[in-house]
Amino acid sequence: MPAxxxxxxxxxxxxxxxxxxxxxxxFFINRKFEQLxxxxxxEIEDTLSWRDLVAPEDREKAVRYSGELEKSGGQASIAPxxxxxxxxxxxxxxxxxxxxxxPETQLVIMSLTDNSVQKRLEEMLRANENRYRTLVENLxxxxxxSKLEQPGGFLWANAALVRMYGYDSLDELLKNPVLNSYANPxxxxxxxxxxxxxxxxxxxxxxxKKKDGSTFRVRVNAEPKKNREGTxxxxxxxxxxxxxxxxxxxxxxxxxxxxxxxxxxxxxxCICTTDCNGTLTFINRVAIQxxxxxxxxxxxxxxxxxFHPESELTARSRILSEEAGRLITGFEIFSWPVAESGYxxxxxxxxxxxxxxxxxxxxxxxxxxxxxxxxxxxxxAKEITEMKQLEEAFRHANLQMSGVIYNLPDAxxxxxxxxxxxxxxxxxxxxxxxxxxxILGKGNFEYALSFYGSRRPMLIDxxxxxxxxxxxxx
Numbered sequence: 066m067p068a069x070x071x072x073x074x075x076x077x078x079x080x081x082x083x084x085x086x087x088x089x090x091x092f093f094i095n096r097k098f099e100q101l102x103x104x105x106x107x108e109i110e111d112t113l114s115w116r117d118l119v120a121p122e123d124r125e126k127a128v129r130y131s132g133e134l135e136k137s138g139g140q141a142s143i144a145p146x147x148x149x150x151x152x153x154x155x156x157x158x159x160x161x162x163x164x165x166x167x168p169e170t171q172l173v174i175m176s177l178t179d180n181s182v183q184k185r186l187e188e189m190l191r192a193n194e195n196r197y198r199t200l201v202e203n204l205x206x207x208x209x210x211s212k213l214e215q216p217g218g219f220l221w222a223n224a225a226l227v228r229m230y231g232y233d234s235l236d237e238l239l240k241n242p243v244l245n246s247y248a249n250p251x252x253x254x255x256x257x258x259x260x261x262x263x264x265x266x267x268x269x270x271x272x273x274k275k276k277d278g279s280t281f282r283v284r285v286n287a288e289p290k291k292n293r294e295g296t297x298x299x300x301x302x303x304x305x306x307x308x309x310x311x312x313x314x315x316x317x318x319x320x321x322x323x324x325x326x327x328x329x330x331x332x333x334x335c336i337c338t339t340d341c342n343g344t345l346t347f348i349n350r351v352a353i354q355x356x357x358x359x360x361x362x363x364x365x366x367x368x369x370x371x372f373h374p375e376s377e378l379t380a381r382s383r384i385l386s387e388e389a390g391r392l393i394t395g396f397e398i399f400s401w402p403v404a405e406s407g408y409x410x411x412x413x414x415x416x417x418x419x420x421x422x423x424x425x426x427x428x429x430x431x432x433x434x435x436x437x438x439x440x441x442x443x444x445x446a447k448e449i450t451e452m453k454q455l456e457e458a459f460r461h462a463n464l465q466m467s468g469v470i471y472n473l474p475d476a477x478x479x480x481x482x483x484x485x486x487x488x489x490x491x492x493x494x495x496x497x498x499x500x501x502x503x504i505l506g507k508g509n510f511e512y513a514l515s516f517y518g519s520r521r522p523m524l525i526d527x528x529x530x531x532x533x534x535x536x537x538x539x
Contacts, residue, residue: 073096081178085175086171091115103154106440118151120151123148146161158179159179161177163177208303209302217242221239229275233278245274252271265287268286273285281307290444290482292483293480295483334448335448338442340368341442345366369399370396373414375412410426412424428444430442478493510523
């Protein structure tokens with residue numbers, strides 16, 4: 066091929082590229098390099114060293130990188146180095162720098178890739194990870210990640226779970242198999258069976274064992290995280306200590322004044338009772354502090370409806386009315402489900418006196434006397450505002466990330482561990498003709514159809530595939 070054609074290909078290459086002589090000076094740069102750096106060929110060739118364009122704080126890093134190339138005699142393939150380039154105006158640009166020796170010459174070919182989008186994504190990921198960690202570490206419930214196979218092993222847990230099980234540190238907890246935390250080993254089998262058959266575990270109440278051997282009851286919610294082969298890699302879940310709630314139920318403390326004193330001392334649990342018509346007969350100190358009312362304002366005059374926003378009550382009324390075949394309104398929104406199933410548990414929003422809102426998990430049960438007559442209703446609420454904030458943080462992070470990816474100039478798509486498409490940006494839509502709404506969430510190599518006309522593995526599938534699977538694909 067004539068030298069002019071090679072030079073033309075080099076000049077119009079889509080990657081910023083330069084040839085550097087043995088002294089580090091620019092011998093030749095292409096148009097993309099001019100666009101990225103702001104320097105023209107006339108200004109830079111045979112005048113500036115490539116190190117002159119490196120930001121001062123990264124020059125030592127750049128020198129080490131070029132030294133690795135020299136040590137290898139120019140023959141080794143060295144991974145790109147990420148650093149900041151200083152353009153003609155002095156602006157810093159994040160780039161990925163790659164140096165390669167031109168065979169049988171003293172010239173080095175340097176290529177620069179704009180790394181600003183990647184750096185922004187990494188910064189967002191770090192920020193979101195830090196935000197996630199902060200929220201999780203401050204949650205009042207335990208959050209964990211563990212292996213599924215017996216005897217199981219904790220991979221990570223937040224501070225609340227470490228304290229809950231009586232350990233001095235996370236490292237100490239990680240040394241103990243998950244099975245050791247079950248008071249009855251058969252409950253662990255029951256948990257695994259429900260996880261595998263139902264796909265998740267919801268409101269699983271079980272007796273657990275602390276480091277010192279003492280037992281306590283918890284409520285577990287968990288779901289498996291699977292790879293694209295359908296194998297569970299780990300289990301993520303939350304653990305809620307039910308000691309306070311069980312004490313209320315087992316001791317029947319609502320019956321007398323002693324019960325009122327104990328209910329007032331139940332940390333973190335909002336409790337109130339009503340008569341059969343829904344009028345409040347008791348509200349504990351935790352609920353009073355959370356809601357901002359006084360007991361005199363509520364007892365004997367108000368119902369728990371006063372704590373709930375009208376929009377949620379209307380929506381719940383509509384659902385219950387459809388189930389009952391008749392209109393369910395007012396206090397029946399709480400009492401009718403209890404009459405049907407014995408209790409009602411769900412998430413609600415409480416509106417405080419100062420209009421601040423709280424996210425709660427509310428359980429309503431009937432209070433029955435020793436003679437079998439109904440005395441009223443017991444409302445037990447646990448605030449879950451921080452957990453809702455965590456969910457919102459994840460949702461916001463996902464929206465941020467999807468917005469960045471969708472507007473990347475390069476055609477980009479992403480899949481999860483199960484091979485489902487989770488990102489498909491505008492550039493991908495343009496080159497394939499497939500809209501994001503038509504492919505998001507689809508698996509079974511759906512993304513390959515646009516390129517090969519058939520469902521088959523692509524390069525992206527090799528990243529997480531085991532060696533035997535790669536050999537099977539050929």
